Amino acid sequence: MGRLSRDCFDVAPAPMRVADAVALLRARLPVLSGIESIAIDRADGRVLAEDLIAPIDLPPFDNSAVDGYAVRACDLAPTGETRLPLGGRVPAGHAPADPGPGFAVRIFTGAPMPPGTDTVAMQEDVRIDGEAVILPAGLVPGANRRRAGEDVARGNRAIPAGTRLGPRHLALAAALGLSDLRPRAPLKVALFSTGDELTSPGQPLPPAGIHDANRPMLAALLRRLGAEPADLGILRDAPGPLRQRLEAAAAGHDLILTSGGVSVGEEDHVRAAVEASGALTFWRLAIKPGRPVALGTVAGTPFAGLPGNPAAAYVTALAVLRPLVLHLSGARDAAPTLTVRSGFAQEKRAGRREYLRVRLRAGTDGTPEAVPVPGGALSGLSASDGLVELAEDLTAIRVGDDLPYRSHGDLG
Known part of the structure; x- marks a missing residue:
């Protein structure tokens, strides 16, 4: 301490x-x-003490983004449709064999790209004719392929220090194979x-x-x-x-x-x-x-x-x-300050920042609109959705002005 x-x-x-x-x-x-080291399942809400550097590529290998058929772009006809014989099947979680040139391979979402293939045709865009697949014209080379490291490359920063860890950050850390993290106490x-x-x-x-x-x-x-x-x-x-x-x-x-x-x-x-x-x-x-x-x-x-x-x-x-x-705590301040439209008019003394408790309502065009909440100090605060911030240099608020707004739900 x-x-x-x-x-x-x-x-x-x-x-x-x-x-x-x-x-x-x-x-x-x-x-x-x-700084301490804790298991990932206890890290929700904690502040990351150091940059989290990706120990592996994510995804770790080239893979298919869709269910479809993997091919070599060089095997595609320059115009019109392409007919290729089927040369294998690759479900997710299975290592593919090399089909060699001139084949199409049945592939599923997340499955590794077979060696030599670089393009995937979506299954709904192809026709099957016996033991062959007919691919559509105009298939762009590299289509529907996710490259290794496309999400996060090995050695790059995946999550910056000072981040308040939430479920989305834990998902990324887990996908990178990390079972322990180093947050601030x-x-x-x-x-x-x-x-x-x-x-x-x-x-x-x-x-x-x-x-x-x-x-x-x-x-x-x-x-x-x-x-x-x-x-x-x-x-x-x-x-x-x-x-x-x-x-x-x-x-x-x-x-x-x-x-x-x-x-x-x-x-x-x-x-x-x-x-x-x-x-x-x-x-x-x-x-x-x-x-x-x-x-x-x-x-x-x-x-x-x-x-x-x-x-x-x-x-x-x-x-x-x-x-x-x-x-x-070593945390970055990531609370959003949104902008809402004023539904009221009010004078203000210059030189100080004022916070007004407000409710949000939909304006005539559907845009969120802030209106003051009447009542006592605590009852009004309790009934409000958030606060609008009136800057020091502001002297008057007019209906329709844009005002910075902080939701009570985002203050943590």
Whole structure:
């Protein structure tokens, strides 16, 4: 587990654009996750640590892409149909014999091309006449043949480092004959919420208490990112125990994440606890919703403090925590940002990036169209399909404008 310097998060006090903040995180922080070797059937969702280099050609030999008849292109008539005697049969999984020149060989999809043959006529395009096959005119040399290495050539990169492995990647690795892969170890994240007002879900609410919405939300996001969150509960507003729990978490985790308790109020003790064991910097992000994000170190372990408001915590988790976790995990950020058409008009203040919760509906021409979701912070977020991002320089949205959109389903 890596350790960071105390000043790695120091920045100028001026508000930062979200993109600049993410660029600083990536420039200043190392990848903290180690490398391990695991069986391929356990690698789904893990981050590939090194480029996967193909140990063999894929496919490993020239083969037929269709069921049909393999021939030598030089045996085809220059005009009109070609009549050739049948000279063998090659099912998939069987080594072919050399038919010699002047023969057509019955072949099936995936079967190796017989020696000397280079072209395959589809079975539906030919006619059988006794022991001969009549091939159509105009058969292009090389048709329906898959060459060895056509998919991936031996020695080439098959999957780049930093890829979050999914079923499609495991299929490629297995086709290359690999039974073990080398991914990054999952990032271990200590997760806390802070505040005397919080009660865990399922527990009775005391007077003036509220249920903690942030830990379940942030734990789910962390798991989607391939991290391993450890739910360490609620940090109460007691400076001594709070500091002890943070220091204990630093010893066994790669990242400490809290929500709430990092403002300048006299009952917000997280700031003092972090500074007593390391350093803390407030990054003033030009973002809405969201307030300053706290970044620092506790005993050399990176620390991130998000706002206590669940909607603000969600947005800052998307904008800052997500790229931070992916970077520390050695993962490339491959989440798509789609474009949708605006179905609403709205003014916006320049200088900050805003995230609006929206639903998608089909416009009159069938094009996806985003419309704002009414309601409270959490009910509106829950009812939305995703978020549209309004760039810092934008001052007004008009009906029909193209807007960047992120689906909630693609945030992991």
